[in-house]
Amino acid sequence: MDIKALAYVRIESTAPSRWETFATEVMGMVVAPQHRWGDNLYLKLDDYAYRYCIVPGQQDQFLCAGWELGGPEAWEQALAELDAAGVDYRRGSDEEAQERNVAAFVSLRDPGGQLLELCLQPRLDYLPLLPKVPVSGFVTGYHGDMGLGHIAMATPCLAETRSFYVDLLGFGQTDYLTVPIPGEERPHGLHFLHCANPRHHSLALYEDSQPHPGNLVHLMAEVQSMDDLGRFTDRVHETGTRVITGMGRHTNDQMVSMYVETPAGFALEYGFDGVQIDWRHYTPTESTTTSHWGHRWGQG
Ligand SMILES: [Fe+2]
16 A cells, blocks of 8 residues: 555544644644635645644544545555455545545544544645744645654554554554653553655554543654744743653654643644655664653653
8 A cells, every 4th residue: 555644633622722722823833724614623734735624522632644645546556455455444425525625535443443544635725834933834845745744643452553554554664662661561662654755754653551641642743943943942831831841852763852732632742853764775673762862751
């Protein structure tokens, strides 16, 4: 299966206005100027018409990721592979596809029970980003072909979930990290997976039987300069946004980043300087350390 990139995320919110404030005044995203549907809030960060869809609801939680197939042939091939594997999926209606601003999509669940969507041709509006706060832009590749960033999800069945994304959906292994957990005998495993773009990982799978706040470990957005990240830290402090970890540099993707709490309760990793990789010359790694420096819990 030829999955190109992470096209969109869908997040349920009891108060979408909190997401609007967080996204536009802390992160530097904008409310999508063109795409609207019902009471949903669509947030844009690059040439794509939107990247985050905030759906009003009864809970604050991550709903699903939308993964973009690499064109109509890849789409047909993907459906054939799902059929051949006997995987249960639901084809979205035309109206649901219009709401998502894609040509077509299917929804299915991974072995950990997490909903995901595979989509064809999410639309671009190419409108320049004019954020309310000073951000020079987000790193998403050529016309967004590296996707909106990455997500890290918890799964109670790491090996099965990895196999689903790698063996069925065609993700590539980038790194396997083991993280020691205080008070636990053995470390938790974390698979970093890439799709068909140079981003180090578009998906990280974290081994954990415990549900995470807001049904996600974190969502990552990458900005274009160190000053963008520095100004973000200022806005975090000025707005009283809860800091989950202070700034640090990750080992495997080299990202300089900090983690803050989103209105859904899961973390946002806001980063700069992530490595981009030519997969033709890459050998997957195994690692044991998350950060070169920093990323201390609770310290801004
Ligand atoms: Fe991350």
